[in-house]
Amino acid sequence: MNQQxxxxxxxxxxxxxxxxxxxxxxxQAEEWNKAAFEGKSLDEVFKALGTNTxxxxxxxxxxxxxxxxNGAVVPVGITTTLKANQLAILVExxxxxxxxxFYIPAGTEPMVTTRIKMAQTxxxxxxxKADGKWTMAVKEIKVTLGGxxx
Amino acid sequence: xxxxxxxxxxxxxxxxxxxxxxxxxVSAAYAQSTADEIAKYRQMIADGNPSELYEDAGAEVWxxxxxxKNASLEKCNLGLGPGVIQGAAAQLPKYFPDTNRVQDLESRxxxxxxxxxGISAQEIIDAPIQKGLKKDMDALVAYVVTASKxxxxxxxxxxxxxxxxxxLGKRAFYYEGGPMDFSxxxxxxxxxxxxxxxxxxxxxxQAGAAAGWGSWPxxxxxxxxxxxxxxxxxxxxxxxxxxxxxxxxxLLTAISMYMAVNANGGTMQTPGLKR
Amino acid sequence: MGDPMRIRAAESNGIVDVKILMKHDMxxxxxxxxxxxxxxxxxxxxVSVKAQGKEVFVADFGSAVSKDPFLNFKYxxxxxxxxxxxxxxxxxxxxxxxxxVS
Amino acid sequence: xxxxxxxxxxxxxxxxxxxxxxxxxxxxxxxxxxxxxRAEGIAGLDRIQQDETQKFCSNPxxxxxxxxxxxxxxxQKLNMASIxxxxxxxxxxxxxxxxxxxxxxxxxxxxxxxxxxxxxxxYNCHEINKKEISYGNxxxxxxxxxxxxxxxxxxxxxxxNRIYNSKAYNACSNMPRFGHFKLLTQxxxxxxxxxLLDPQSPVNQ
Numbered sequence: 001m002n003q004q005x006x007x008x009x010x011x012x013x014x015x016x017x018x019x020x021x022x023x024x025x026x027x028q029a030e031e032w033n034k035a036a037f038e039g040k041s042l043d044e045v046f047k048a049l050g051t052n053t054x055x056x057x058x059x060x061x062x063x064x065x066x067x068x069x070n071g072a073v074v075p076v077g078i079t080t081t082l083k084a085n086q087l088a089i090l091v092e093x094x095x096x097x098x099x100x101x102f103y104i105p106a107g108t109e110p111m112v113t114t115r116i117k118m119a120q121t122x123x124x125x126x127x128x129k130a131d132g133k134w135t136m137a138v139k140e141i142k143v144t145l146g147g148x149x150x
Numbered sequence: 151x152x153x154x155x156x157x158x159x160x161x162x163x164x165x166x167x168x169x170x171x172x173x174x175x176v177s178a179a180y181a182q183s184t185a186d187e188i189a190k191y192r193q194m195i196a197d198g199n200p201s202e203l204y205e206d207a208g209a210e211v212w213x214x215x216x217x218x219k220n221a222s223l224e225k226c227n228l229g230l231g232p233g234v235i236q237g238a239a240a241q242l243p244k245y246f247p248d249t250n251r252v253q254d255l256e257s258r259x260x261x262x263x264x265x266x267x268g269i270s271a272q273e274i275i276d277a278p279i280q281k282g283l284k285k286d287m288d289a290l291v292a293y294v295v296t297a298s299k300x301x302x303x304x305x306x307x308x309x310x311x312x313x314x315x316x317x318l319g320k321r322a323f324y325y326e327g328g329p330m331d332f333s334x335x336x337x338x339x340x341x342x343x344x345x346x347x348x349x350x351x352x353x354x355x356q357a358g359a360a361a362g363w364g365s366w367p368x369x370x371x372x373x374x375x376x377x378x379x380x381x382x383x384x385x386x387x388x389x390x391x392x393x394x395x396x397x398x399x400x401l402l403t404a405i406s407m408y409m410a411v412n413a414n415g416g417t418m419q420t421p422g423l424k425r
Numbered sequence: 426m427g428d429p430m431r432i433r434a435a436e437s438n439g440i441v442d443v444k445i446l447m448k449h450d451m452x453x454x455x456x457x458x459x460x461x462x463x464x465x466x467x468x469x470x471x472v473s474v475k476a477q478g479k480e481v482f483v484a485d486f487g488s489a490v491s492k493d494p495f496l497n498f499k500y501x502x503x504x505x506x507x508x509x510x511x512x513x514x515x516x517x518x519x520x521x522x523x524x525x526v527s
Numbered sequence: 528x529x530x531x532x533x534x535x536x537x538x539x540x541x542x543x544x545x546x547x548x549x550x551x552x553x554x555x556x557x558x559x560x561x562x563x564x565r566a567e568g569i570a571g572l573d574r575i576q577q578d579e580t581q582k583f584c585s586n587p588x589x590x591x592x593x594x595x596x597x598x599x600x601x602x603q604k605l606n607m608a609s610i611x612x613x614x615x616x617x618x619x620x621x622x623x624x625x626x627x628x629x630x631x632x633x634x635x636x637x638x639x640x641x642x643x644x645x646x647x648x649x650y651n652c653h654e655i656n657k658k659e660i661s662y663g664n665x666x667x668x669x670x671x672x673x674x675x676x677x678x679x680x681x682x683x684x685x686x687x688n689r690i691y692n693s694k695a696y697n698a699c700s701n702m703p704r705f706g707h708f709k710l711l712t713q714x715x716x717x718x719x720x721x722x723l724l725d726p727q728s729p730v731n732q
Contacts, residue, residue, distance in 0.1 A: 032470050037487040065191035067184060067660070069347060069425045073371040073491045075194035094489050095455060102498075103483040109440065113497040115195070117453060117489045144347055144661035145630070145650070184660055200493040202431045203448045314555075321556050322563075326581040328574040329635050329710060330703040331694075333585060337665065345651045345663040374450070374492035387564075391635045393574050394567035401563025 036098050042125070045090060045098045049134060054127060057082070057135035062126045064141055068118065071143040077113035078126040078137075084110035086129035093122035118143050188347055192423075201292055201369040201421035204376040208293025211286045217267025226262035228255070228294065239298035240418045243407045245309040252315040254406045256380045257398045259290055275397045279384075280375060284397075291367055291378040295420035303364060303418060305410040312407070315400075319408030322401060323353070328391035334405070336390075338362070348425060353409050360416020363409040368422030376421070379406055427512070427520035434508055434526040441502040441526050443474065443482070445510055446495055453488040469494060472512045476502050476526075502526060570637035580606065584699040599698035607695035610688050611706065613713055618683050618720050622730075625722030628715050629655055635710065645710050647719055652701070655722065656729045665701055672723040674731040683724060690716050 036048035046053055063077035076099075078087050087102040087110065099116040110128070118124075121142045127134050212235075215222050228238035229246070243254040249261055264271040269283065277284040307313045326333040337345060338353040352358035367378045377385070383402050387395045395402055428448035435442050447469060454466030466488050474482040481500040506526040513519045566572050577585065580602050589595045631646025633639065649655055652665035655672075676682050688695055691706030705711040711719070722728050 032485050037485070063194075065187045065194060067187040067191060069188055069191050070372045072374060073195055075191070075495075077497070091489060096487055096489065098487050099489040100487060101485040103485075105480060105482070107501045108481050109499040109501075111499060112484070113495075114484070115491040115495050117451075117491055119455075142660070198444055198446055198495040198497070200446055200448075200495075203428065203446055203493060206429055206431060314552075317552070318556055318559055321585075322560070324585050324587055325560070325575075325577075326585045327577050328570075329708040331581055331584070332703075335587070336701050343663070343665050345665070346661045350665075369493075388570075388636045388638065391570065391574065393564040393570045393572050394637055395564055396562070399563045400559050404559060 033098075033101065036101070038096060039098060040096065042090060042092055042097055046134075049088065049127070051134040054134040054136040057128065057137060060126050060128050060135065060137035062124065062137050062139040063113065064124065064139060066140070067142045067144060069144060071118045071120070073115050074118050074141060074143070075113065075115050076124060076126075076141075077111065078128065079111040080128045080130075082110065082128050082130035082135070084128045084130045087112055088125075088127040088129075089114070089116060090125040090127065091116065091118055091122050092125065093120050094118065097125075184347065195371060196423055199369055199421065199423045200374075201296070201367075201376055201423065204289050204292035204369070205296045205421070208289035208291070211289050212293055217263065217269040219266065219268035221266050221268075223259075223262055223266060223290070225266060226259070228258055228262075235294055235297040237298055237301045239295045239420065240301035241304050241306070243312075243315065243403055243410060244306055245311050250311075251400075252309075252311050252403055252407060254379065254403045255291060255294060256287060256378055257403055259287060259294075260398050271398070279381060288376050288378055288381075292376055292421055295367055295418070298418045299420055301418045303360065303410065303413045303416045305407070305414055307411055315404045315407040316411050318400075319404035319406070322405050323408050330391045332390040332392075334386065334390075353412060356412060356415060359409050359412035363406075363413040364416045365419045365422035365424070367420060368424045370424050372425055377424075427514075427518055430510060430512075430520065430522045432508060432510055432522060432524035434506070434524055436502060436504045436506075436526050439501055439503070440499050441476070441506060442497070442499050443508065444495070444497045445472070445474075446493060447472070447512060447520070448493055449512075449514065451486075451488070451490055451492045451494060455488075467515055469512045469514045472496065472510065474498075475509045475511075476500060476506045568637040569635070569639060569641050580694050580698060590699060602698040603695055606692045606698070606704070606707070607688070609707055610691045610695060612684075612687065613717060615713075617717055618687055619725055620714060620717030620719075620721045622718070622721040622725045622728035624715075625718035625720070625728070626656065628711070628719050629722055630659070645715075647705065647711055647715070649719065658729065669723055670730060672730055673726065673728070678724060678726065683720070686720060686723060687716070690719060 033048060036045050039045035039048050043053070057080075059082050060078065060080045063079065064075060068074040076089055078089065080087075085104050087104065089099045090097045091099055094117070100114055102112050104110050118141065121140070123138050123140050125136050125138050127136045212223050225232045227233075228235065229241055229244050230236075230238050239255055242258065243252050245252050246258065246261075253261065260271050260274050263269045263274060263283075274283045274287065280288065307316050323334040326336070334353065337343065337350050338358070341352045341355070341358070343350045343352070351362035353362050366382050367376065368382075369376050380397055380402055383405060384395055384397070387393075430448065431446040433444045449469050450467065451469065452464050452467040454463070456464045458464050468488050468490065469486050472484040472486070472494075473480060481502070482498050484496060486494065504526055508524045508526065509521060510524070511519065511521040560575060564572060564575055583595075583598055583602060584590065590599070628647045629649035632648035632651050634643050634645030649669075650659055650662045652663040654662045654664070654668040654670055657670050673682070689702075690711075692704045693700040693702035694704055703710055706716060722730055725731070
């Protein structure tokens with residue numbers, strides 16, 4: 001996967017001129033991991049990412065509240081001291097667990113913050129790929145019902 | 151000294167611990183930590199308020215010639231002179247001599263769009279929420295209120311019509327009706343109240359009104375939409391189980407006037423970011 | 426053609442902190458409209474960020490990223506770097522915006 | 528003598544002008560309300576026509592007077608008289624359904640359909656089952672409701688009445704009159720009763 005990815009990045013630079021000429025954009029050339037995003041369980045996603053269930057790592061920190069006031073917007077951040085080149089956020093109880101995947105070229109910090117939707121209270125997994133190996137951290141985020149509900 | 155732990159509190163503690171065991175760790179201990187975690191949630195989403203996207207769109211709408219008269223809104227007078235946006239929202243609603251009535255931001259923008267651009271006021275009022283002319287209105291409101299961020303709320307009641315609008319708004323605030331007997335005051339008339347986990351500002355006090363009035367309009371996370379005060383009040387009345395409040399009506403201006411005057415001295419934190 | 430993004434990028438001690446807000450409904454495919462019909466999925470699938478022409482960050486999104494997506498990341502860079510942020514969604518709509526690091 | 532008459536006249540003038548000002552203000556207010564709303568979906572304009580209780584409770588100044596206190600008692604009697612006890616004699620239904628009803632805040636808005644099943648919205652204002660951490664505090668905590676109060680028939684009837692028409696006990700209670708305005712069906716109220724009063728309900732553990 002990693003090797004593939006590097007080649008893809010090279011590819012992208014080759015197409016750089018075409019992109020700047022407006023013929024294609026570089027984003028078109030990126031690989032979107034359909035199998036992983038359409039996986040319906042954690043195991044299916046892990047498999048599509050080319051890993052068994054990753055080991056837990058103390059070097060990964062999930063920055064997120066314990067309780068989300070609204071499941072439509074749940075802030076989730078990952079930071080790690082590992083030399084990561086890929087990060088991913090998974091929500092166990094979402095219909096499709098993989099929420100987002102990030103590619104970290106050299107020179108970019110192994111951290112990201114984004115906002116995701118959660119259908120219900122669930123474990124959230126932060127996956128980090130470093131030296132070709134996926135590891136992870138887990139945190140439960142409670143999603144509460146809010147407002148008058150009408 | 152013997153009575154350092156009175157029996158009642160021992161019993162309470164016992165029941166509490168028992169409760170912990172029975173319901174598997176979910177307990178009254180949440181009260182404080184829940185509030186802390188909700189605060190953390192709000193702080194995390196505050197960085198990167200999608201209202202900014204509406205504000206950018208609003209700046210475009212403001213400058214772009216439109217309507218039958220193909221004019222922009224750059225000469226619109228929001229109370230501080232033609233084209234002055236900076237701080238304008240912090241002093242609204244107010245009395246406007248040209249229309250001889252008290253107007254809030256949205257009602258005034260309707261006036262500008264109809265007089266300067268020739269757009270039918272009724273068409274704006276009738277446009278469905280978040281669509282067409284209302285979409286333009288949302289963007290304009292985001293643009294204008296952002297220019298009052300951190301300004302002191304300073305709404306006048308010197309003009310008799312301003313005073314009257316305040317009194318009418320106050321009466322509407324306490325008006326109970328519908329199948330659930332709700333008024334605005336049912337939920338916003340005392341301190342320290344919540345619906346579910348959402349704090350309810352007491353809009354009858356200065357502090358509460360400053361917190362409530364001062365943080366709307368806002369981007370609403372639950373709907374993924376920017377809500378003007380008109381839309382905020384529309385949904386209040388929906389939840390109150392009232393009929394549909396008419397956009398730009400004297401009623402909505404009066405309610406706004408009541409909140410804004412109560413909030414005087416507070417700070418505009420607009421646009422806000424809400425659950 | 427999507428709506429403009431809001432990009433903020435500030436440098437401090439050689440690290441550029443980039444915050445991006447994109448305007449997109451990010452329909453998950455799980456939501457129903459008022460008539461009870463399922464609204465088809467339609468979301469940004471890839472975001473790419475280039476600084477001075479070099480790719481510094483790529484995000485692939487699934488259907489569970491929130492409406493009006495937000496991204497925050499950091500890379501080694503300098504004031505004045507020219508950033509180009511581009512996204513493409515599942516219908517092939519695209520958007521590119523630029524910003525200069527302050 | 529003359530000055531006394533003058534004073535009386537002046538007083539009369541002030542009073543009548545106040546009264547005129549008041550009635551013109553009333554008229555303005557009524558016009559503002561009737562021009563301010565339109566019917567939408569199931570939310571008709573009849574909803575801003577107030578019954579006597581609503582009219583009274585919309586006047587916070589009056590509520591706190593002696594006259595207001597008397598009026599409140601009269602209104603409580605009126606509301607009490609309108610309460611109907613369960614026609615099948617059953618007060619306690621299914622607490623599991625009751626929990627779902629307590630969770631749901633749906634119904635009776637203009638975005639609801641005529642056949643939308645109403646919820647009780649109980650958690651909006653009350654702590655009930657402690658497992659639900661997202662609860663409001665406009666009303667008192669109902670955790671251990673039956674356990675703390677005993678399961679007497681008196682308590683059962685009182686609770687039924689409170690849910691059916693809370694204004695029977697407090698004319699300006701913030702709690703909707705669920706039975707009176709048919710917000711909940713008899714069966715739904717029996718289920719909510721079970722949530723509070725069934726010894727098996729998680730609320731009483």
